[in-house]
Amino acid sequence: MTYKLFYSPGSAAMAAHAMMIEMGVKAAFVLIDNEKNEQKSATYMKLNPHGRVPTLIYDDNRVMYESAAICEFLTERHPEAKLAPAIGHADRGLYLQWMAYLTNTVQEALMHWWHNEYFVDGAAEQAKVKAKAEERLGKMWAFLDGELAKSGPYLCGSTWYACDYFLAMLIRWTRKMPTPGHTYPHLNKLVRAAMARPAYAQMLKDEGIEQPV
Ligand SMILES: N[C@@H](CCC(=O)N[C@@H](CS)C(=O)NCC(=O)O)C(=O)O
Known part of the structure; x- marks a missing residue:
């Protein structure tokens, strides 16, 4: 293949x-x-x-x-x-929940921050969209940090899955925000765990990028 x-x-x-x-x-x-x-x-x-x-x-x-x-x-x-729980596995529901939440809610809010010009015309209106996205994202990071505190260290508990890679990616997209995702303690640990995986470290190297922690 x-x-x-x-x-x-x-x-x-x-x-x-x-x-x-x-x-x-x-x-x-x-x-x-x-x-x-x-x-x-x-x-x-x-x-x-x-x-x-x-x-x-x-x-x-x-x-x-x-x-x-x-x-x-x-x-x-x-x-x-083993980057996803098998169909029928007890972790599967949670895993699917996180994949959907990350892509249709968190990623979408990030789009509003990075590309507010897609949503409204005019600098003043765009600044408002960006500010609202930042406010919403702050709540999402606090929520996700709380979930990891309760039942982490990863999104589905003790096993690292694709959703954790996805979250580490989205956290990198907050690096230019006043309060980036990696400044939340449990999200920080998750990013560090991603970077400790040889494949993630290799991907960063191959793409020529860095990820702040
Ligand atoms: N929902 C799509 C979004 C992809 C996306 O937004 N890609 C960005 C880079 S992160 C892009 O290619 N933007 C270029 C553009 O919109 O012109 C996905 O998750 O694959």
Whole structure:
């Protein structure tokens, strides 16, 4: 089985990228330079009509996008990596809950902070969207930190899963915020745990990025 993952440094591809390294799959990691707007090139838009990264090619010519879906798909194809609880496993409900919450709530709030121009026109209105996103994200980090304090150290307890990689990725996206996610003690431990995994450390190196802790 070989794969091609289209990524930009520090993008929503980070979690899948680290997982593919951890799984030891045969893969080509193809750089799409968002700074040069390559994600909107005609060639790339044929693969991903939304012009975003990541995109995964598998089985030679099958194409899929959406980072959380890619992570799920990889865990299904490579169960031996144990990056998701098996179907029917007691952790499975919680695992699915976190994957959905992280991608449809936390990631979406992060989009409002980074790309408020997608939501409203005008600098004053955009500043309001950004401020509201920051307020909402603060509540989410406090909530997640509390959950990890109660039943961590990882999202589903004592086993590290894809959702933890996903959370570590989203926390990196807060590095320019006044109160970044990694300043919460239990989220900090989770980021440190991610960075202690050789695959995550390798992904950061390969993407040429750092993650503050
Ligand atoms: N829901 C998508 C969002 C992907 C996304 O927002 N990708 C960003 C980088 S983190 C991107 O490619 N943005 C470029 C653009 O919107 O032009 C996913 O999770 O895969």
